[in-house]
Amino acid sequence: MEIGLNHYLILSTILFAIGLIGVMRRKNLLLLFFATEILLNSVNIAFAAISHFYGDLTGQMFAFFVIAIAASEVAVGLGLLIVWHKRHGTIDLDTMSTMRG
Amino acid sequence: MELYLYLALFAPLAGSLFAALFGASPKTIVAGLVPSILLFVSFVSSTILLVHILSGGAVVHVEMMTWMATGDLYIPFGFVVDQVSVTMMMVVTVVSTVVHFYSVGYMDHDKGFNRFFSYLSAFVFSMMVLVMSDNFAGLFIGWEGVGLCSWLLIGFWYHKESATWAANEAFIMNRIADLGMLIGIFLVYWNTGTLQYEQAFAAMPALEADILTLMGIFLFIGAMGKSAQFPLHTWLADAMEGPTPVSALIHAATMVTAGVYLVVRANPLYDLIPHVGIFIASLGAFVALFAASMALVNRDMKRIIAYSTLSQLGYMFVAAGLGAYWVALFHLMAHAFFKALLFLGAGNVMHAMHDELDPFKMGGLKKAMKWTFIMMTVASVALAGIYPLAGFFSKDLILEVAMIEHHYIIYSVLLFTAGLTAFYSFRLVALIFHGEERYKLFGVHPHEAYKFMLIAMSPLLILAVIAGSFKMTYFEMVTAVLPATEYHVHSALAYWIMTIGTQLFVIAAIAFAYKKYARSGITVPDGTSKMENRLCYKILSNQYYIPYVYEEYLVKPYRELSTVFWKQIDMKVVDATVDGIAGIIYGTGEKTRDMQSGNLSTMLKWMVAGTVGLLSLAVVFGLAVRYSVEIKAILSGLGV
Numbered sequence: 001m002e003i004g005l006n007h008y009l010i011l012s013t014i015l016f017a018i019g020l021i022g023v024m025r026r027k028n029l030l031l032l033f034f035a036t037e038i039l040l041n042s043v044n045i046a047f048a049a050i051s052h053f054y055g056d057l058t059g060q061m062f063a064f065f066v067i068a069i070a071a072s073e074v075a076v077g078l079g080l081l082i083v084w085h086k087r088h089g090t091i092d093l094d095t096m097s098t099m100r101g
Numbered sequence: 102m103e104l105y106l107y108l109a110l111f112a113p114l115a116g117s118l119f120a121a122l123f124g125a126s127p128k129t130i131v132a133g134l135v136p137s138i139l140l141f142v143s144f145v146s147s148t149i150l151l152v153h154i155l156s157g158g159a160v161v162h163v164e165m166m167t168w169m170a171t172g173d174l175y176i177p178f179g180f181v182v183d184q185v186s187v188t189m190m191m192v193v194t195v196v197s198t199v200v201h202f203y204s205v206g207y208m209d210h211d212k213g214f215n216r217f218f219s220y221l222s223a224f225v226f227s228m229m230v231l232v233m234s235d236n237f238a239g240l241f242i243g244w245e246g247v248g249l250c251s252w253l254l255i256g257f258w259y260h261k262e263s264a265t266w267a268a269n270e271a272f273i274m275n276r277i278a279d280l281g282m283l284i285g286i287f288l289v290y291w292n293t294g295t296l297q298y299e300q301a302f303a304a305m306p307a308l309e310a311d312i313l314t315l316m317g318i319f320l321f322i323g324a325m326g327k328s329a330q331f332p333l334h335t336w337l338a339d340a341m342e343g344p345t346p347v348s349a350l351i352h353a354a355t356m357v358t359a360g361v362y363l364v365v366r367a368n369p370l371y372d373l374i375p376h377v378g379i380f381i382a383s384l385g386a387f388v389a390l391f392a393a394s395m396a397l398v399n400r401d402m403k404r405i406i407a408y409s410t411l412s413q414l415g416y417m418f419v420a421a422g423l424g425a426y427w428v429a430l431f432h433l434m435a436h437a438f439f440k441a442l443l444f445l446g447a448g449n450v451m452h453a454m455h456d457e458l459d460p461f462k463m464g465g466l467k468k469a470m471k472w473t474f475i476m477m478t479v480a481s482v483a484l485a486g487i488y489p490l491a492g493f494f495s496k497d498l499i500l501e502v503a504m505i506e507h508h509y510i511i512y513s514v515l516l517f518t519a520g521l522t523a524f525y526s527f528r529l530v531a532l533i534f535h536g537e538e539r540y541k542l543f544g545v546h547p548h549e550a551y552k553f554m555l556i557a558m559s560p561l562l563i564l565a566v567i568a569g570s571f572k573m574t575y576f577e578m579v580t581a582v583l584p585a586t587e588y589h590v591h592s593a594l595a596y597w598i599m600t601i602g603t604q605l606f607v608i609a610a611i612a613f614a615y616k617k618y619a620r621s622g623i624t625v626p627d628g629t630s631k632m633e634n635r636l637c638y639k640i641l642s643n644q645y646y647i648p649y650v651y652e653e654y655l656v657k658p659y660r661e662l663s664t665v666f667w668k669q670i671d672m673k674v675v676d677a678t679v680d681g682i683a684g685i686i687y688g689t690g691e692k693t694r695d696m697q698s699g700n701l702s703t704m705l706k707w708m709v710a711g712t713v714g715l716l717s718l719a720v721v722f723g724l725a726v727r728y729s730v731e732i733k734a735i736l737s738g739l740g741v
Contacts, residue, residue, distance in 0.1 A: 024706050097699035 008049030015042035029081055029091040033074060040070045102153055102161045106182055109146035109190060110229050112139040113197075117222035123215040132215035133208070136222040137201035143225070144194035151187050155578055160184075162235060169238075176296055181235035184579045188430055189232035189362055192437045195560065196354040197225045202557035203445055204346040206550065207452065213257065217344070220257070224250035228355050232362060237286045237296040240363070244282070244327065247356045248275045254351060255343040267339040274336040278326020285319030288312065302369035310374070317370055317377040320363060328360030328414045331388050335648050337411055338395075341403040345448030348403060353410045353444050354437035361414065364421040365430050368583060371421070378422045382503075385418030386511040386518075391645075393521040397528075398641045400626070401458045402447050405529050409484065410440055412518060416499050419511060425502040426583045431575060432495035439483035439491055439565035445558050446477035450533055453547035454540060460529055461625045465538035469547040472555045474534045476562050481530050483565045485523035485607050494569030497600060502588050504599065519603060520610040527614035535619035 015038055022035025044063040051059025085091050116136030123132040150161065161182040169176040182190070201221065208214050227250055231243025256268030290296055292312055293304035305313060324330075329337035340352050351357070364371060364381065371378050392411035399405050413436045420429035453470055454463060467474040483490035486497060496519065503512040540547060549555075576587075590596040632638055643649065696707060725732065 020709055024702070024709055027702060093702045094700060096701050 005049055005053045008045060012042045012046040012049070015039075015045065018042075027093045029084075029093060032093070033077055033081075037070060037074070040066055102150065102158070102182075103163050105146040105149045105153075106161050106163060106180060106233075107165075109143045109150065109194070110180065110226070110233060112143040112146070113222045113225040113229060115139055117219050117226060120215055120219035120222060124219055126215065128212070128214040130205070133201075133205040133218050136218045137198070137205060140194065140198045140201050140222065140225060143229075144198045147187065147190040147194045150182050151191055154182070154184055154187050155574070173294060174290075176236060176238045178239065179235040179297070180233040180239075181298075182233065184582050185362075185365060185430065186232050188434060188575075188579060190229065192358075192434050193225065193228050193232065193355050195564070196437055196441045197221075197228075197350055199557055199561055200346045200350040200441065200445070203349075203448075203554050204344075206554040206557075207346055207448055208344065209551075211344075217254075217257065220250055220253045221347070221350070224254065224351060224356070228359075231359055235298055237289060237298070237301070240366075241282070241286060244323070244359065245279070247351070247359065248272065248279070248327075251275075251340070251351050251356055254347040255340045257343055257347065261342070264342040267336070267342040271336040271340050274333050275326045278323050278333055281319045281321075281326070282323020285316055285321075285323060288316045288319060292316070298366065302367075305370055305373060313370065313374050314377055317367075317374045320367060320370070321377065321381060324360030324363045325384075326360075327363075328357050328418070329411055330360070330384060330414070330418065331391060332647070334388065334392070334411055335644070335651065338404050338407045338644070341401070341407050345403065345444060345451060348407070349441040349444035349448070352407065353440040357410060357414060358417070358433045358437065361417040361421055361429055361433050364418070365426045365583070368424075368426045372424065372584065375424070378424060379508075380422070382419045382422030382508065382511060385415040385422055386503075386514045387415070388412065389415030389419070389518045390514050390521070391415075393518045393525065395641055395644050396525040397521060398638055400461060400642075402450065402460050402529065402533070403444075403458060405460075405525060406440070406443055406447060409443075409522065409525065410436075412522060413440065413484075415518075416496060416515065419515065420499045420502055423502055423506045423508065423511075424584060425499070425586060425588060427576060427579045427585075428495070428498050428502055428588070430579060430583070431572065432499060434575075435483070435491035435495040435565075435568045438561050438568055439480045442476055442558060442561040442565050443480040443484065445554075445561070446473050446480060449473040449550040449554070450477075452550060454545055457540075457543070457545070459625070460532035461539070461623065462543055463533045463540050464536040464623065465534070466540070466547055467534040468538075470534075470549045472549060476555075476558060477534070478530055479562060480565055481526040484526050485611060486519060486603070487607060488604060489566075489569060491565050491568035493604075494572050497603060498572075498588060500603065501590060501596075501599070505588050505590060516603060516606070520606050523607040523610035524614045527611045528618050531615050531618035532623070535615070536623055537621045539623070539625070 019035050019037075019039035019042060022038060023032065026032050026035055044066055047059040047063040047066070051057060051063075081091060084096075088095065113136070116139035119135050119139075120132045123129050153161070163180050165178040165180065167175070168178045201218070204217065204221065208217050211217065224247060227243050227246025229243070231240055231247060234240045234243060252268045252272040255271055256265045258264045259268075286296065289301050292308055293301040295301050295304070326333045337352060337357065341348055343352075371381075389412045392408045392415065396405045396408035396412070399408065413432070417429045417432050417436070420426070420432060449470065450463070450466065450473060451458065453466070453473075457463070479490070483492040486492040500512060500515055500519070503509075503515055576585075590599060626633055628634075633642075640646065696703075698704075
């Protein structure tokens, strides 16, 4: 069986769903970051696949942008996470409720 | 000449603003003197303008600035000094200058001294705008301005319940009439396309008679309110709650004559609709008699004079209605002088008697108040129309006009009223100044007013005596803009019979008043005497029960209706709707508050839900666009 565009897109959708469920269910901040990474990378897969399908490099270029931004996001996020852990000794999401209205 | 026009117009405003600066501070004599002096400046400027017009100078017409200019509508702030408005300016500035100087003494002990002068000067400014405007819109501004100032001044002693009530009554009555006036002005604009007097009147002869009649009637309704003609007359007598100088200036000499001025100003219109003129004249004659009859029995000094004003306004409307505009304006001028004098004299008496108004409690004041006695007597003689004082020339002329125009009923009514006028005027004079000194029973020690107040009144005294001699000069002046009809009875014999007959009748009325009220042995009526229990006395002293009827059949039902509307419609529909909207918003906020739990994971769930929602919308929309043709076919198949 030839592996075509649809397979990639289905993989991308499955990964996106996994990431989305992770974002909703995870209580650990670190794992939340993982879930976000899965979300971003599912989109990257879709970009790369579609770009290859049309023979247009713009999609792959976008994928690189996303990777770059994801990397910087993780760098900032991890820094904040460490500071938070030093202050409170925990990275459980349920303890972060200073924004309560 | 433009400079003098602006000086005459804006000096009172400057005075008003100056006095207003001291509005909240205790009495400062400067706050009274500066407006008075500025009014004197206004008076001098008006005199210069009068001399200019008299010596054949051109009409002064200025356009200060554009007020409204949209599409076809163009209304400037324009002012005109012609023969008619200069007459009014003279009347207004003379009387108001006198009243201002007089008030410096009269309001001497009043806490609101500064405030009083601010209002009074503001009134004069509004009145000047009213008479000097060259279009209906400016006239209307002045019209409302004098109404406002009249409200402020009637209710000047606002701590008195009766004063605030009277002020509101005057204001509301005038509002009813002003609606008519506004409709009249709208009609003028719709049909002539302009509000400038000259162009509007020039366009009128081409219009249909029905429209002109409507215009005339609606404008006259406005005049009826301001000039307190029946059935809108009740406010004028109640307006006597205000300080006496106010009654002299506003409710005798100037503001109430604005209605007459309006009819005179609109003379090209009223000339085209003589049937409305007849109505005006008939109403005027009716009011003259009606008001005079109420003055016969009244026991309030100021109200008697107020009814007399009403009656004289009736005379003016007779003249204006019959097309004798210059006669109406002449009587307006003469009346302003002697009636203001009469009111100011009454003010002196009130001061001397510690605000007592019942002339039955006075008597014999001529010894203590010689000058006031002389002035009030002269004013009353002038009012009664005895030769050679002002009233003789102007009032007799109105009688002649009625005779020559063949309105014999109006003539007899007016002749009879002239007798009543003489009777009630001298009833008042006799009760106040002659007879026994009844005031001693009440422990009052009357004193004459300050000398400068008497001096301030003297110009009016002189004018009340000599105003009649201006008749021919005046006639030549105003007939440049008003119809120049000279009224002469055809045969000299008839003229002399009429004049002498009227004079004898009036003198007889005066003699009767003196005989009845100047004798000794008059007691304060206590409701037991035979006369007081007669039906006609009761009807007259209760003002024909008209205030009672208004209260019972208009005010009370209206109040009931308002209560129903308030409780049923305002509370249950309007308020409920507004409260409901507020309640929904508040409730939504209260319920969705839980979303802001501050828990990151809950927020993320909401975010995902939002994303899913938006995505599904996008998909649905995309599908709808893609299959729009099919959807339309299905919908048309369903008959939508």
